[in-house]
């Protein structure tokens with residue numbers, strides 16, 4: 001296998017929200033590696049790849065500068081590091097979905113609209129781990145005020161939601177998914193700066209574009225598999241047209257004649273989101289023995 005210098009360097013969040021899903025995904029795409037405790041490098045034994053475990057917030061910079069060939073991180077960190085145009089944003093990965101939002105103590109929202117609450121923060125103190133995006137957001141709002149006014153943006157590295165309660169902030173800008181963290185400290189979201197999810201990104205001049213493409217296709221296969229199921233059912237030939245209209249498949253369904261007069265078996269991929277309704281409708285047109293199987297991986 002290749003020496004360390006010949007390997008594609010692939011940056012993975014070393015901890016936090018994206019870590020577990022990322023490492024599971026690497027296993028699903030067939031990379032064999034063993035990350036020893038406290039080690040931030042892991043050699044992939046079956047491909048010329050070296051995994052580099054880094055803080056998710058630093059990965060966009062490493063990829064943009066070419067210190068690593070590719071990486072997984074949140075779109076929020078790509079934007080905060082101002083490298084949207086300096087990296088190839090190869091794939092949205094379908095996990096790590098959340099929003100970067102402005103939030104304030106609930107009491108401020110009782111007699112004011114969200115717009116009024118946000119306007120009241122102009123010139124105040126806003127605490128965040130995303131100072132550049134927050135500065136940009138408030139700079140736009142400041143333009144709408146008659147007098148020159150500057151909002152104080154204060155950076156903290158974590159537990160942003162504590163800042164209002166501790167008297168450091170009038171409002172915060174933080175990542176929100178379920179809203180439970182905000183709710184727990186009596187904060188309410190009033191505006192959205194950005195919707196984000198995990199992204200696969202690569203350096204624009206990497207010499208390993210061949211391998212980047214292979215890894216991208218493998219990851220795409222895992223993402224596709226997570227969105228679809230494989231479905232098999234039997235239906236009488238005279239109902240086949242109606243059944244096929246319900247489950248047209250990606251290209252076309254695979255139809256085989258059963259060893260039973262006038263019946264066919266249909267194999268087809270169905271989007272998970274449409275499955276329950278499709279099964280109801282298949283039953284209604286006389287389909288039987290409807291089997292649904294999870295997919296581990298698939299190339300379409």
Ligand SMILES: Nc1ncnc2c1ncn2[C@@H]1O[C@H](COP(=O)(O)OP(=O)(O)OP(=O)(O)O)[C@@H](O)[C@H]1O
Nearest residue numbers: 015016017018055056057074076096097098175177
């Ligand atoms: N509640 C959430 N739900 C879904 N995705 C989230 C959530 N919070 C954060 N993320 C996503 O996961 C990424 C990493 O967030 P996390 O809070 O784990 O950062 P972190 O590991 O503490 O970062 P760093 O190591 O750089 O300090 C975020 O950039 C965002 O894209």
Ligand SMILES: O=P(O)(O)OC[C@H]1O[C@H](OP(=O)(O)OP(=O)(O)O)[C@H](O)[C@@H]1O
Nearest residue numbers: 017158159175176177178179180181182
């Ligand atoms: O809306 P929710 O589903 O409650 O998620 C939001 C929380 O998730 C993230 O933090 P995380 O828990 O990853 O830890 P951190 O605060 O240490 O970054 C984010 O910073 C919020 O605090």
